[in-house]
Amino acid sequence: MRAIVLGAGVVGVSTAYALAKRGVEVTVIDRQPGPALETSYANGGQISACHVTPWATPNTPRQLAKWLGRPEAPLYMPLLRCDPALWRWGLLFLMNTPLAKSRRNLERALRVAMHSRNLVKVWRSELGLEYDHKSKGILNFYRDPREFEAACKSNAAMNAKGLDREVKTPDECLALEPALETVRPELVGGIYSPSDESGDAWKFTQGLAKAAEALGVLFRYGTPIRALEAENKRITGVLLAQGERVGCDAAVVCLGSFSGKITESVGFGLPIYPGKGYSITVSTEGHGGAPEVSLIDDENKMVFSRFGERLRAAGTAEMNGWNDNIDARRSRVILEKTRKLFPNASDYAEPNFWAGLRPCTPDSVPIMGASPVEGLWLNTGHGTLGWTMAAGAADAVADAITGQTPAIDLAGLGMNRFGE
C-alpha cells in the first residue's frame, strides 16, 4: 500500500512511523522545511494523560462570561469578531457543556491519552529517543479553595478510571517542588500524577522522523498542499501547490488546524477551530530556582516544563482565526507571570516568544478514523493535547488503515459523531 501522510507535526510524523512499521510505503508532505515547525514546535511539553479535561464542562459558560473580551484573560474571544466558522464551532462547543456530554468526552479523550502515554515510553526505549524528557510526574497546584475542592471531588472518579492522581497538601506540594516557595502563602493544595511525563515535542518529532526515514519513509518538506483528489468517492492523490499530482492508495490528514481547509476540496469540512496559545522559553543556566517537576498553574491556566537548561511556560487560548501572529501584550503576560512565580529561575534576559494554533474540536476529542471518502483517513483535532495523544492516536489509526484491530476502541472518535 502507498500512503501519503499530510502534515509533519508530531501527529503526522507519529502516523508515518506507525504506518511504516506495519510495512506501508509512506510519503509525508509538509510546507515547512522540517518536522514539527508549527504547533508541535514549542508547546507546553506535558504528556498529561491524568489531566485530560475537556474545555466544555458545566462550569465553562460561567468562566467564559468572566473572561469574554478581556485580552489578558486565559481564554480570549474577541466579541466583535465576525467569523461564521467560530460561531458554528462555538455553538457545538456549548452543546458539549452538559455534565453527561463532558463525562463522555473525557472518557473518549482518556482512551487515546492513556494508550499514548504507554506507547511514548515504548518508542523512547526502542528507538533511544532523546528529547529532554522527565519522568517526575505533573503537579497541578491550586490557589482557589473552591477550584481545589471541586478537583478533589472528581479525583475518586478519575482514579476509578485507572488514573493515578494523588491529592497533596501545600506542604506536600512544596516537598515535591521546592521552587513553588513563592506561592506558599496562597497555596491550598495540589493534584499530583506521578506517571505523567514531560519533554520537548519538537526534539521528539525530529528523532521520530529520523527513525521513520530509516524505515524508508520519504519526507517532502517545503511542499505546500493545495487539495486532495478523489474519483467516485475514493481518494486518488494529492495536488501540490506547484501543480504536481502525487498518487496514493491511502492518505491521512494530519494538518492540525488546517485540516478542514484541505478536506473541503473533497466535499467535507471539519469542526476544527484554531485556539492560539503562547509560550516563552528561557535559559536557566547558572540559576537554581527553576522547577524540575512539570507544573500546571490552575488559576492562570499555564503549564511549566523543564527541558535540561531551559524552562518553558505556556498558556492562554485565543479564538481569533487562522493566524499565529504574536501579540506582544499576551506573551508579556506569560513572561511576567513566570517571572513572578519563579524569580530565581532565569535572568529572563532573552526569552524566546512563540505562538501556535491548537487544532481544537468543540468536544476536545480528536477526530480519528475513516472519512466519507474511501481511502482518506483522519488523525487530527488533538487540541490542547496533541503531544500527549500523538503516539497512541497514530498507532490506532495505522491499525485501522492496515485492517488490524486497533489497541483502543475507535468508537466515538470519528467525524460522524458530530452528526449524533
Ligand SMILES: Cc1cc2nc3c(=O)[nH]c(=O)nc-3n(C[C@H](O)[C@H](O)[C@H](O)COP(=O)(O)OP(=O)(O)OC[C@H]3O[C@@H](n4cnc5c(N)ncnc54)[C@H](O)[C@@H]3O)c2cc1C
Ligand atoms: C501554547 C501551547 C501549549 C501546548 N501545550 C501542550 C502540552 O503541554 N501537551 C500537549 O499534549 N499538547 C500541548 N499543546 C497542543 C499540541 O502542541 C498540539 O495539539 C499538537 O502540536 C498538534 O500537532 P499536529 O501534528 O496535529 O499539528 P501541527 O504540529 O500544527 O502539524 C501540522 C502540520 O501540517 C502542515 N500543514 C498545514 N497546512 C499545510 C498545507 N496546506 N500544506 C502542507 N503542509 C501543511 C504544517 O506545516 C504542520 O507541520 C499545546 C499547544 C499550544 C499552542
